[in-house]
Amino acid sequence: MTEVDAIVAGAGLWGCAAARILAEKGRAVLVLERRPHVGGNVRCDTDPETGIELHAYGSHIFHTHIDRVWDFVRRFAEFNGYQHKVLARHAGKTYFLPLGLALVNQFYGLDMAPSELPAFIAAEAAKGFAGGRAPANFEEQAISSIGKPLYDAFIREYTRKQWGTDPCNLGADIVKRLPVRASYDINYFPDYRQGIPLAGYNSLFDRMLDHPKITVECNVDWAARRSEFPHGVPVFYSGPVDELFGYKFGPLPWRSLRFEQERMPLADFQGTSVVNYVDADVPYTRIHEFKHYHPENAAVMASRQTIVCREYPRAWKPGDEPYYPVDTAESRELLALYQAEAANVPNLVLGGRLGEYKYYDMDRSVDRAMEATSRF
Ligand SMILES: Cc1cc2nc3c(=O)[nH]c(=O)nc-3n(C[C@H](O)[C@H](O)[C@H](O)COP(=O)(O)OP(=O)(O)OC[C@H]3O[C@@H](n4cnc5c(N)ncnc54)[C@H](O)[C@@H]3O)c2cc1C
Known part of the structure; x- marks a missing residue:
């Protein structure tokens, strides 16, 4: 040049x-x-044995x-038209995120119709947070939005792991209002244009x-x-x-992540690309299973091996990879x-x-x- x-x-x-x-x-x-x-x-790497595309810095x-x-x-x-779904493991059960009819009905053992969900969530929220003043922190904001049982089950410990602090120490403005979908739409992102190259x-x-x-x-x-x-x-x-x-x-503060990959002698470990682990007794926040991002790739899907990656949030110091x-x-x-x-x-x-x-x-x-x- x-x-x-x-x-x-x-x-x-x-x-x-x-x-x-x-x-x-x-x-x-x-x-x-x-x-x-x-x-x-x-950036991704390709596993030479299976052809699985490995997302080096977390699923994209x-x-x-x-x-x-x-x-x-x-x-x-x-793009291959892959549509992202995320599951959550809580207390030995698997739920479909995001917060919506599938998750709420399963969690409460109910069979609500879409029209019943908003009033149900509003009543749960009112029971959890009396109002009369603005929520003072992340926890109050979340409870005032979805109620305490859902917050305790799916948000509190995940947030604590993600940010390395009690959610009461986080600002209310981090969470805004948590939307609850009054439908069985379990597409994680609301965008219909989606996929992986x-x-x-x-x-x-x-x-x-x-x-x-x-x-x-x-x-x-x-x-x-x-x-x-x-x-x-x-x-x-x-x-x-x-x-x-x-x-x-002075340095701007970040949260960092550590990724731990494991090759498994299994065709399929978890049946989907991402499962969130929302409970305190599991130290990681998510398991990614990369082969599921290319359902169109018959050779990859047929492989008798899979590669998973556990994601551990961690504190950041200058020199570490900054993530959030x-x-x-x-x-x-x-x-x-x-x-x-x-x-x-x-x-x-x-x-x-x-x-x-x-x-x-x-x-x-x-x-x-x-x-x-x-x-x-
Ligand atoms: C865990 C995680 C998962 C994500 N998943 C998704 C997802 O599923 N979907 C989605 O849409 N988005 C996702 N994102 C967001 C996505 O990663 C970002 O939108 C994207 O990477 C931002 O690109 P960037 O160019 O700003 O930054 P980067 O990708 O960080 O690129 C910056 C580049 O600059 C280089 N660089 C830095 N300093 C210098 C220097 N002094 N000289 C030369 N080079 C330098 C770095 O090496 C790096 O290559 C995710 C983010 C995270 C943290």
Whole structure:
């Protein structure tokens, strides 16, 4: 590449989408990625023995209701139409999430019709939280939304594991109102456009970056190349914003995860892709069984082996992989300091989950990349 007129630092979904859009606008784009591969946390490995696609950073299901995002990603991948369902194991029984007629009827031993559910949940909520004041924390907010029995069974211990603290210590605004579906719709995501790339996620990224105006360099940290581009070339940065400024105000807090994979001599371990373990006596939050993401792949489905992955939430410290931003009043104040710092750097565009310090689903990551590149 003789000339660079946009740098993209970080080749996750946000960075790859930004690079492609800029290249199609005629910019010569240099993509720098510090990992040995592109794709960020959506990266997968393929098990050489079974052909199972292994999601290295936790299960990723593409789902969206954003037309322009769906049109964009389908230029680089054909999706298999997989529709995500999540089950929950509680007290030795298996339930269909999300909270809806299937789960509520099974849990209470009832046979309610859709029209009966809202009043039932409202009565349970009123029994659990008297009202007269706003809920003061996550627990009160959740109980005021679904009642205590459902909260105790499906939310309390899962939340405690996920965030590593009692839900009473979490802000009420984390949970908003918990929706309960008055139907037997057990589709986990409300988006009907859903699926996994037939050729795998890695191929989606390779095709997105396959453009004559894009050059990709892996194993390169932006910090190591920054001094080469002092003259106002726009930089689209999707690494951690606090790291970019040397943690000068202190690190932004994250929750991290540990994944433990196991190969099993079984055709099928749990009969579905994700089961949540919502009780306190199980240390992990979920088991992922990856072969179920490709029901169209007869060879993978017929394999006499399966690979599962247990997901353990854990505390984060600088150097660990950050997964979920911890949204508190303090972290918002800290973020504002870094954002003010970034605003003083000409031609710096912060994006992605690390750059914006915000959880985004994949479709929102693409949508945000479209927004970020629109004025260039
Ligand atoms: C456990 C988990 C499960 C999820 N499941 C789903 C799901 O099912 N469906 C869904 O829609 N979304 C899901 N998501 C969200 C999804 O992971 C994100 O939307 C997406 O990964 C965000 O992409 P990104 O580019 O912002 O970040 P990343 O994927 O983190 O990419 C950032 C890239 O920047 C690189 N980088 C960082 N700093 C530098 C630097 N200084 N120089 C060079 N490179 C750098 C990193 O190595 C990384 O490759 C999930 C998230 C988590 C945590």
